[in-house]
Amino acid sequence: MKKVKHGGNIYEIAEKLGIKMEEIIDFSANINPLGVPKRFKEALIKNIDSIENYPDPEYHQLIQAIAEKYHIPREYITVGNGATEVIFSMISSLKPKKSMLIAPTFGEYERALVRAGSNIQYYNLKEENDFAVEQDILKVIDESFDLVxxxxxxxxxxxxxxxxxxxxxxxxxxxxxxxxxxxxxxxDFVDEPKKETMLLYIKEYKNLFIIKALTKFYAIPGLRIGYGITSNCRLLKSMNDHKEPWTINSYAAMAGMVLKDQIYINKSREWIISERKAFFNELKKINKIKVYKPNGNYILFKLLEHKTDLKEALLKNKILIRSCSNYKNLDHSFYRIAIKDKKSNEIFIKALKEVLYEG
Ligand SMILES: Cc1ncc(COP(=O)(O)O)c(C=O)c1O
Known part of the structure; x- marks a missing residue:
């Protein structure tokens, strides 16, 4: 089974360029630029000695924080070493014979399905419809599938x-x-998270399994913390029965406190709402690319004249972006960039214009 190449591999790039990691402006990983919530960082430092003990194998404190945040019973929640562990664990417990994936999408679903021996059918999103999932997907989903x-x-x-x-x-x-x-x-990055989330349907729909993570919004990808929510207690029991113990370390187990950090949440929302609009508007003015209107904290765009390897060209300015050439149903003319702080976004626009118009 092949590894998927993801964004955020600044280690490899720094070594290749012979520079320090800190010199790279990383637009390839979609992480909140506000960084680790300050109060959580302080708590981590204060509790440094907690690694002398095993973490609570039931992760009571963490699960309680998630339950309170979403007003759901604790019994609906399973936690994992990043969303990735939850994705793999759900699929290996469910053992779907036939599954549907949209294309393009996040690459680890496919890896987890291949590992579980699932037959995969793809629903190709159409470039001309801005890669929207459309109503016609209903015609393709039938009882021959186990998982979408x-x-x-x-x-x-x-x-x-x-x-x-x-x-x-x-x-x-x-x-x-x-x-x-x-x-x-x-x-959590979209304009109206409460309106868009399907959490309200969890209780009534036992076939629904929602994945969430603290990784992106709370800027803690290195800590590895994600969770799954479902009212399907049989599925959760099977997942928990198969799970290795202590996959979440003592520091990650403390991370539930970020969910209550309303100051951080409000500041992050202010940043994403204003920077998404500003960055998108600036990119739209560049006539050599087509930009897809973003809803998350990252932007997909297509290079219209494909003369340059944009990733390599921008690396000369120590800017790292995500080439989308390894996504199904995309090719080497597509790139994804994170929305970062205002200054970094401005540096990006300037460098992109230089590469496209002067390079
Ligand atoms: C859509 C999506 N889900 C899940 C993940 C994995 O998150 P985590 O780092 O919490 O495992 C990623 C990582 O990029 C992602 O893009």
Whole structure:
């Protein structure tokens, strides 16, 4: 099984360029530029000695924080070493014979399905419709499927699935005895997270499994902390029965406190709402690229004249972006960039214009 290349590999790039990691402006990983919430950082430092003990194998404190945040029973929650562990664990417990993936989407779903021996059918998102998931997906999903996986907003397209279509898909899946895994790892960045999330349907729909993570919004990818939510207690029990103990370390187990950090949450929301608009508007003015209107904290764009390897060209300015050439249904003319702080975004626009118009 092949490894998927992801964004964020600044180690490899720094070595290749012979520079320090800190010199790279990393637009390839979609992480909140506000950084680790200050109060959480202080708590980590204060509790440094907690690594002398094993973490609580039931992760009571963490699960309680998630339950309180979303007003859901603790019994609906499973936690993992990043969203990635939850994705693999759900799929290996469910053992779907036939699954549906949209294309393009996050690469680890496919790896987890291949590992579980699932037959995969792809629903290709159309470039001419800005990679939207459309109502015609309902015609493809039937009782021959065991699992459909959707990502909302989708990575790398940054497109949201229209709420009414999403609800129809969920209902249609239940009617056909199909599970729906819905990855909401980036939902906190969208304009109206409460309106877009499908959490309200969790209690009633036992075929729904929602994935979330603290990784992106709270800027802690190195800590590895994600969770799954479902009212399907049988599925959760099977996942928990198969899980290795202590995959979440003592520091990650403390991270539930960030969910209550309203000052950080408000500041992050202010940043994303203003920078997404500003960055998108500047990119739109560049006539050598087509930019897809973003909903998450990252932007997909297409190079219209493909003369340059843009990733290599920008690396000369120590700017790292994500080439989308290894995504199914995209090619080497597509790139994904994170929305960062104002100054970094301005540096990016300037460097991109230089490469495209002067290079
Ligand atoms: C859509 C999506 N889900 C899940 C993940 C994995 O998150 P984590 O780092 O918490 O495992 C990623 C990582 O890029 C992602 O893009």
């Amino acid at each position: 996986i959707l990502c909302n907003p989708n990575n790398p397209t940054s497109q949201l699935i229209e709420k009414n279509i999403m609800v129809k898909i969920l209902k249609h899946c239940r009617k056909n005895n199909v599970y729906l895994m819905l990855d909401e790892a980036f939902i």
